[in-house]
Amino acid sequence: MKIIRASIIGFGSVGQGVAQVLLQKKEEIQKKGFDLKVVAVADSRSAAIDEKGLDLEKILKSKKEIGRVGPETLSGLKVIRNVDHEVVIETTPTDIETGGVGLDNMLTAFEKGMDVVTSNKGPLALKYGELAEAAQKNNAKFRFEATVGGAMPAINLIRDSIAGNSIISIEGILNGTCNYILTRMMEEHASYEQMLAESQELGIAETDPTYDVEGIDAACKLVILANYVFGMKATYHDVDVKGITKITPEALSLAQSEGYVIKQIGEVKDGFIQTSPRLVPESHPLAVGGTLNVVSVQTDLAGTVTSTGRGAGSIETASAILSDLISIYRED
Amino acid sequence: MRVSMDIELKDTPGQLLCALTPISELRGNLKSIVHHHEERTPRGTIPVQLVFEAEPDNLDAIIKKLKKNGIGISKVDEKRLIEEGAVILIGHIVHTDIQDTIDSIDRTGYAEVVDISLSMPHINTASSASLKICAVGIKELHEAISILKNIAEKKDLLVVEPIRAEFS
Numbered sequence: 266m267k268i269i270r271a272s273i274i275g276f277g278s279v280g281q282g283v284a285q286v287l288l289q290k291k292e293e294i295q296k297k298g299f300d301l302k303v304v305a306v307a308d309s310r311s312a313a314i315d316e317k318g319l320d321l322e323k324i325l326k327s328k329k330e331i332g333r334v335g336p337e338t339l340s341g342l343k344v345i346r347n348v349d350h351e352v353v354i355e356t357t358p359t360d361i362e363t364g365g366v367g368l369d370n371m372l373t374a375f376e377k378g379m380d381v382v383t384s385n386k387g388p389l390a391l392k393y394g395e396l397a398e399a400a401q402k403n404n405a406k407f408r409f410e411a412t413v414g415g416a417m418p419a420i421n422l423i424r425d426s427i428a429g430n431s432i433i434s435i436e437g438i439l440n441g442t443c444n445y446i447l448t449r450m451m452e453e454h455a456s457y458e459q460m461l462a463e464s465q466e467l468g469i470a471e472t473d474p475t476y477d478v479e480g481i482d483a484a485c486k487l488v489i490l491a492n493y494v495f496g497m498k499a500t501y502h503d504v505d506v507k508g509i510t511k512i513t514p515e516a517l518s519l520a521q522s523e524g525y526v527i528k529q530i531g532e533v534k535d536g537f538i539q540t541s542p543r544l545v546p547e548s549h550p551l552a553v554g555g556t557l558n559v560v561s562v563q564t565d566l567a568g569t570v571t572s573t574g575r576g577a578g579s580i581e582t583a584s585a586i587l588s589d590l591i592s593i594y595r596e597d
Numbered sequence: 598m599r600v601s602m603d604i605e606l607k608d609t610p611g612q613l614l615c616a617l618t619p620i621s622e623l624r625g626n627l628k629s630i631v632h633h634h635e636e637r638t639p640r641g642t643i644p645v646q647l648v649f650e651a652e653p654d655n656l657d658a659i660i661k662k663l664k665k666n667g668i669g670i671s672k673v674d675e676k677r678l679i680e681e682g683a684v685i686l687i688g689h690i691v692h693t694d695i696q697d698t699i700d701s702i703d704r705t706g707y708a709e710v711v712d713i714s715l716s717m718p719h720i721n722t723a724s725s726a727s728l729k730i731c732a733v734g735i736k737e738l739h740e741a742i743s744i745l746k747n748i749a750e751k752k753d754l755l756v757v758e759p760i761r762a763e764f765s
Contacts, residue, residue, distance in 0.1 A: 436760060511755045515716035516685050516725035520757070522714075523683045523727055530760055544683060544759040551760065 267299040269594050270350035274341035274370050275357030276308035276324075276334050279384050279411070279586075282579030283354055284321040286587050294587075298596030305344045309357075312337035312344055341366060345373050352406075352593070354586060355383040361476075361485055361501060364388040368396075375399035375407075382589045384411035384582050390485035390501045393492040408589035413486045414439055414558040416581035417574030421588065423494055423562060430564035432494050434534040436551065437560035439486040441576040442470045442477035443509050443529040447542075448554040451517040451526065457510060469556060479508035480529065483540045487531045495535045507541035520544055526552050598653050598677040598733060599628070605642035605669035612668075616645065619662035625651035642669060653677065678709060678731035680738045684745065686726045688754035690715065699728075701748045708732035708741035 273280050287294075287301060294301050302318040313324055313335025324334050345353055353374040357367045368388040374381050376399065383389075388396060389412055400407035413419045414437075423432060438444050442464060449460040461478070464470040476482050484504035491497040509529050520527050525544040528551065532539050545552045550571040553559045558576030563569050575581040606612040613632065620627060628648040638644055651659060656675070663670060690698070699710045712729035730745075732738035742758050749756045 434761065507755065511687050511723065512757075513687055513716075513718075513723055513725045515718055516687050516757065519714055519716060519725055519727035520683075520685055523729075525683065525759070527685070527757055532761065542755070542757045544685065544757055546759075549760070 266295065267594070267596065269299050269301050269352060269590075270304045271301055271352045271354055271590075272305040272307070272341075272344055272348060272350050273303060273354045273356060274307050274344065275355060275367075275385070276306055276328055277356070277358060278579040279582045280306070280308070280354075280356040281325060281328065282581075282583035283356060283586050284325055286580060286583040288321050290587060294591065296597065297591050297594070299594045301590065301594075304350050305348045306334045307339065307341040307344045308334050310338070311335055312339040312341075314339070314344065314348055316349070341370055342373060345370055345377070345379070350379065352380040352382060352590065354590075355381055355385050356586075357385055359385055359387040359485070361387045361390055361481065364391045368392060371396055371407075372399055375403045375405050378403045378405055380406040380408075380593060382408045382411075382586055382593070384409075384586060386412045386482075386485040386489065389492070390488045393489065394498050397492075406593045408593060409489065410589050411582045411585035412489050414560065414574065415441075415576040415578060416584045417558045417560065417576055418572050419490065419560045420493060421592065422560075422570070422572050425592075427562065427564055427567050427570055430566045433563040433565065434532065435490055435494065435560060435562050436530055436532050438528055438551065438553065438558055439483040439531045439540075439560070439576065440477055440480070440529060441556035441558055442474065443480075443483070444554070444558070445469050445556045446478070447509060447512065447517070447527055447529065450512065450514055451521065454514045454518065456514060457512055478510055480504075480506040480540045483529065483531045484538070487533050487538050487540060491533045491538050495533065497536065497538075499538060503538060505539035505541070507539075509542055512542055521547075528552065598656075598675055599648065599650050599679045600625075600656060601672075601674040601676070602647045602649075602670065603672040604645050604647060604663065605638055605640065605671060606645055607667070608641070608643055612643075613645070615666040616647070616663060616668045619659050619666065620647070620649055620651070622662070623651065623655040623659050625649045625655070625659060638671075640669075644671075650679075677733055678711075680732045680735050681711075682730050682732075682738050682742065682759060684728050684730065684742060684759070685757040686728060686745075686749065686754050687757070688723050688749075688752065690724045690726050690754060691717065693752035693754065698745070698748055698752070698754075701744055702730060702741050705737075705741060705744065707734075707737040 311333035530543040559573040
């Protein structure tokens with residue numbers, strides 16, 4: 266059987282989710298005609314390397330108990346440079362100011378002709394064009410389903426399932442935290458501040474919620490869609506962004522009496538990207554509640570195609586990464 | 598604008614054509630036609646109900662041509678504002694001159710604010726309002742909402758408008 270050697274660069278919640286999923290789905294992967302052998306794992310201060318394949322269970326345990334993945338002090342970038350393998354699973358944290366270490370990791374991997382599967386939005390939201398070009402130049406595969414809406418199929422839906430359609434526009438809910446807060450505000454007739462506090466308590470919102478509630482996270486995902494689908498050269502600075510912090514419970518009630526819910530909706534058309542609170546008819550497919558994400562793609566042949574699913578969570582995001590890995594290497 | 602018209606036809610061949618030709622000649626767009634062939638008016642004519650869209654300026658000419666063709670017209674209802682949309686406004690709506698905000702739509706001549714519900718929970722906190730806007734067409738409704746968004750931006754009000762799919 267074909268053996269694919271992989272590294273996991275970044276071992277936070279998503280990286281650990283990937284390790285768990287690879288352990289759990291070993292047989293399923295083999296049924297697709299290949300064996301995935303993780304030869305290196307790196308987090309921000311340690312690394313583990315074994316050319317014969319690492320014991321992921323042991324690494325997960327080590328991370329949990331002593332906060333390190335292994336004895337080495339090599340950075341992720343050095344692992345990519347020095348350890349022979351075919352695919353880099355890049356799961357370092359998103360940095361939307363500079364692209365962070367993720368950007369260097371990906372560019373270096375492509376220079377070496379390695380494939381990249383990532384959940385890291387920052388580099389794509391800032392330098393998609395450069396990354397796509399580097400991948401193409403080096404004949405490397407570049408997959409990033411996990412960057413847009415976690416487990417919800419969006420990129421691969423457009424690339425595979427409705428291939429051949431011209432995409433007219435894309436609308437959707439791309440941030441589970443905003444969706445949760447708005448859903449709960451309507452249910453409880455409570456203020457934004459109250460429901461933000463509740464979602465922080467439940468771990469749905471970060472201690473500093475700016476990135477989610479001001480629409481920045483959704484804007485990054487929209488940019489990735491815009492660049493991938495419409496070939497735009499947008500960065501997240503090009504997105505017209507309005508967040509949910511001004512929404513009042515009274516506004517939600519007034520909307521409801523007109524048959525609407527208020528949702529944070531992102532919208533991409535060729536040359537135009539925005540995210541803002543919008544009125545969605547209660548019975549519309551985009552009116553999903555809780556932390557769910559949803560995208561509606563308007564096409565010329567298939568009409569409107571809607572996909573919904575969990576937009577965050579370590580296992581959910583790892584699911585998207587697994588599907589990208591399988592789509593590259595499957596031989597069934 | 599949208600016109601509903603009750604007309605009466607003589608029970609002879611070619612009458613319906615005499616009724617529809619003037620509408621199409623003046624670029625009216627026929628939406629529905631109900632032909633009550635089994636019924637008769639006290640005058641022995643056949644009642645027909647038409648709904649069509651036409652330019653407001655052409656309506657008089659259409660009526661004139663119908664009469665010239667010998668078509669009886671018993672009732673004409675015009676509905677100028679046929680598209681309706683809701684928007685939500687959030688912010689200091691009243692203190693930023695609500696009349697001026699509404700006038701900005703009404704002044705267009707092609708759209709009007711026909712309903713407003715206001716909720717003001719406390720003094721000094723943001724109010725919320727739902728506005729219903731009617732317009733002569735879908736393009737004009739979009740135009741009206743974008744005028745409202747411009748005004749709202751200047752007054753630091755948030756406009757929550759329907760998703761695009763609502764308008765297609």
